[in-house]
Amino acid sequence: MTAPAVHAAGVGKVFPSTGGEVTALTGVDLDVAAGEFVSLIGPSGCGKSTLLRLIADLDTPSAGDLAIFGKAARQARIDQDYGIAFQQAGLLPWRTVAANIALPLELHRWSRARRDARVAELAELVGLSEFVGRYPDQLSGGMQQRVAIARSLAASPQLLLMDEPFGALDEMTRERLQTELARIAAETGAAVVFVTHSIPEAVFLSRPGRPRDEALRESPEYFTRVTAVREALHGAPLQRANER
C-alpha cells in the first residue's frame, strides 16, 4: 500500500508575536490518501492556511509529526512532490503565460524541448492554448488563476495544495473553475488538499464517486450535504486564533 499523501499526527503550530504567543493549531490529525480530494473548511483565522503552509514546508510545525508521501515535508518540497496555488495567482508580470507555467520546470533544469511540450499539454488542460503568448496584465482574474493552476501541475505532482484559489473571483467564474479543477484532479489522479471558507465549494469538490458537473449543483443530495456541513460547523465551538 502506498504511503498516504499527507499524514499529520498531533501537529501544532505556535507563532511568537508582540503580545505573547499565538496558538494557530493544536493536536491536528489528518490523513489524506493518494488520489483523495480533501477540503479544509472553516472561518478565517481557524488555522487552515497555516496547516497548508506546514504541509508545503513554508513553515515548520511546533509539535507533532508530518509526513508527505512518507517523507519529511522538507524532503517532499525538495523532491517537488507537490504543486501549490494561492488565492492570488502570483504570476510574474514580466513572463508570458507559457513562461509562467514553465517556471517550476526551468527551476529544475528541464530541457527546452521537454518544457515546451509540457507547457503545451498544460495550457490545453486548462483551456488557455491560445493565450500562451500573452502577459499576465492582459488576462482576466479567472484566466490568471487558471495559469496558476497549470503552473502547479507542471511537474505532474501527486499532491496539489490549494489555498482558497478561487476566493478572489466572481461567483460564475468560481463555479466554472471548480468544475475544471474537479475534472483535472480526476484526470491526473492527484491528491488535493483544498482550503476554502465556502461550504458549497467544499461540498461540490469533495464529492467522491459522482461526476462533479453542473448537474450536481442542483441535486437534492448536494443541498442535504451542504446543510449537514453547515450545521456541523455552526454546532462546533468556534475558536479563532486571535480570540484564544
Added chain:
Amino acid sequence: MTATRLPSWLRVAAPVAVGLLGLGAWFAYVASGSAPRMLPDPAAILGEGVQRFPLIVEAAAITGTNALVGLVAGTVLAVALAALAATWRPVDGMTAPLVAALAVVPIVAITPILNTMFGASSQFGRAAVAAIAAFVPVFVNTLRGLRQTRPVQRDLFRATAASGAQTFRLLTLPNALPYLLTGVRVAASLAVISALVAEYFGGPSDGIGTAIATYAKSGRAALAWAFVGGGIVIGLVFFLVTSLLERAVARRLGAGRPPA
C-alpha cells in the same frame, strides 16, 4: 531560505562597528607609513579642526548661508510654479520637460556664467545654483502632492458643496504638505552640495569649497580634510532639521499615505 533572526541591537551595533573598523583601518594605514601625504591620520585632522575652528566656522557660515538662501528661494519658486502647473495644463506641459532636463544636467556648470552676470564678488551665483538645485525636488514632490487627492475625497467635498478655496485649504493643502516637506528634505542636501560645489567654479574666495581646493592644492592635507569635515557637518545639520520638520508634520497630518 528563512533567515535566522538577528538580535535587534545589532541594527545599531553593526554600523557603529563598521565605522570603528574603518577608522581603525585608517589609523593603521597611516601609522604604517605607506599612506600618501594627502591622507593624514584622523587625529591630525581633528587637531587642525580644533585649532582652526573659527576659520572653519566662518567658511561654513558662507556656504551654509548660500545653501539656505538657495533652499528657501528654490522652495518658494517651486511651490508657486507647482501650484500653477497643477491648475493650468499649458504651464504643466511647458515645465515638465524643462524640469526633467534640469534634473539630469549638472546645474553647477552655469556658475561661471552667473558670476559673470552678477559680478565675481557676489555670492549670488552660488545661491542661485543652490536655488535651482533645490527647486527640482520640491517642484516634483509638491506637484505630486497636489495631485494626490483621492477621487473619493474630492467627491465628498463636491457633494457637500464646498467652494474651491475651501477644498484647497481643507483637502488639497493638507494632502500636499507631507509631499512638500519630503521634497524640502531632499532639496536641503542638494542645496548644500550645490552651494559647495559651485565654489569650485569661481566667484569670491571664501566658503568651504574654495578652502578645500586651496589647501588641497598647497598640500596642507589635514587642514583640507578638516574643511571637508565642516562641509559634512553642514550637510548633516540641514538634513536633520528638514527631516525632523518632515516627520513632525507628517505625524500630525497622518503621513499622506492613503490607508491600504
Added chain:
Amino acid sequence: MTDQALAPGSVTSIVPDDGGMPRGRRPRGVGIGRVGWGVAGVAAVVAVWELYKLLGPADGVTVGGDGSAGSGVILLPRTHDRAMPHMWDMVARMFAPTSGGDTPPLIVSVLEAAGTTLGLAALGWVIGVVVGGILGIVMQRWRLVEWGLLPWIVVSQIVPLIAFAPVVNALGNQIDRAGVFPWPQWFSVALIASYLAFFPVAIGMLRGLEAPDALHLDLFHAGAAGWWSTLIHLRLPAAVPHLLPALRLAAASAVVGAVVAEVSIGLRGGIGRMLIQLAGQASSDPAAPWAPTFGTVAIGLVAAAGVALIGATLHRFRRGEEIR
C-alpha cells in the same frame, strides 16, 4: 513626470523608490506632445531673456549698495551685451573660430571636450553601477552587511561627498608620482564620477531585490529554488523598476562628478576646464562661455537618454508597474 517624487516618510531612500520612468501617457493638453511643450518651454525662456534685455533697467537691480563697484547684492543683472549677450549672439559665436584665426569653430571644440567628459562620466558610471550593484546584492544576501553598511551609504548621499574631489586628485597625483602604479589624471576624474554614481545604485539595487512580495517568494520556496535561482529569476527582474531611476540618478551624478573633478584638476580636453577658461575671458568675449555651458547641458541630456534607452530594452520587466 513624477518619477522623482517620494512618498512622505521614505526616510532612508533618497533614490525614489516608487517606480521607473515616465509612466504611461498622461493626457497632456491639446495633443501637442511632450516635445512640442518642451520647445514651447524653451521658447518661453528665450522670450523672457530677450524681453528683460529689452525692457529691464540698464544697470540691473542692486540692493543695499552705495553705488561703488562691487557693493550691495545684485538681484537682477545689467542688460548690457557684455553681461547678457543676445541669444542669437550666443548661437553665432558657436560657429565662429574658437580662438580667432584658423582655429576650428567653437562648437567643434565644445563637442570634442564634451565627448571627452561624457566618456569619462560613462566610465565612472559603469564602474559605479558594477560596484554598487554587487554591493546591493551582497547586502540583500546578508542582512548583517546591510545593517552595517546601509546607514553609511545613506549618510553619504546626504553629505557633500564631492568635497573630496580636490583631495582625491591630490592623492592620485601622489600615487602616480610615487610610481606605485600609473594614475593618469583622467582616471581621477572617472573615479570621482564612479564614487558619486555608486551610492544610488547600491540603494536602488537593495530596494529592488527586496521588492518581490511574499507570495512570489513563497512560490519560489515551494518550488525548491535556491538563493541563486531566486536571484536570477525573481529578485533581479523584480528589481528593474527600482534600478532604473537609480541608474538615471547615477548617470546625472557621474556627469556632475566628472565636470567638477575636471574643474578641480584642470584636466586638459575636458569641458570643465573650458568652462572656467572661457568664463575668465568673458569680459572680452561675452558670448563664448555659453557654448561650453550648452555643451554641459547636452552631456547631461545624452546621459539621461542613454539610461532611457536601457530602460526601453528592459520594458518587459516594467510591466505591471503601478501608475500612480
